[in-house]
Amino acid sequence: MVSRPAPPDTIASFRGGLIDAARGLGRPLSGAEADALASHYRLLMDWGRRMNLTGLRDPGAVLRRHFLEPIAAADLLGDGGTLVDLGSGNGFPAIPLRVLHPGLALVLVEASEKKSAFLWAVLCELNLRGARVETRRIGTIDDLSDILPCRYLTCRAVRTDRLFRGGSAPVLERGGKALFFVSTEQAGAMRQRPPRGLRWVETRPLQAGPRSVVAVLEPE
Secondary structure, eight states, rough: OOOOOOOOOHHHHHHHHHHHHHHHHTOOOOHHHHHHHHHHHHHHHHHHHTTTOOOOOHHHHHHHIIIIIIHHHGGGGSSSEEEEESOOOTTTTTHHHHHHHHTOEEEEEEEEHHHHHHHHHHHHHHHHTTTEEEEEEOOOOOGTTTTEEEEEEESSOOOOHHHSSOOOOOOEEEEEEEEEEHHHHHEEEEEESTTTTTEEEEHHHHHHHTEEEEEEEEEO
16 A cells, blocks of 8 residues: 655645744754755655654654754754764654755664665755765674764764773764763763763753753763
8 A cells, every 4th residue: 555645735834833943943944954854754754654763643743853853953063074873763863953064974874774765765855965874783882983983973762871882992083072862861871971982061951842952972
């Protein structure tokens, strides 16, 4: 059975809400940025009928969790260098961050072949040059020695305590940042015991709820 694409009026409504919400965050979107993010939403909805890409069904929750969070954190990054995203899944937060920073190269690391196919579809649809998907399972950060160090590292829903166990190779380039989209409890634990090679900088509240933050770390 072929799934039906999301209705155009649904996408248009989401795009309008996205533009208004981004303006409220102090990061207005250009027409091209809004189009790209709306296309990501459309693909998320279309592919989500055939595979599990998000547990969220309410468009407002999808907007806050998947789109407004990276928009709120976008000023923490600059253009230039490579952004590596671990456990990319449905492409958040990394693809919106790349849309907002077109000068970045992007590497999406995802274990699932099905989700990797989705990610490739989004990259192609959005014509994000300099972006690619690495389909591989990683046990520790040393499994990424051919990709790291990078300027920026992002991840969500990844067990960083296991990921950063062992190894000695640098994760970030000098002047780089790691952004961990986590709960306040996870951020507290990370502050007490930062991942190997990184030092704590700050947290920033996010739009998904009072317990959602982005933890910012830098190279030691």
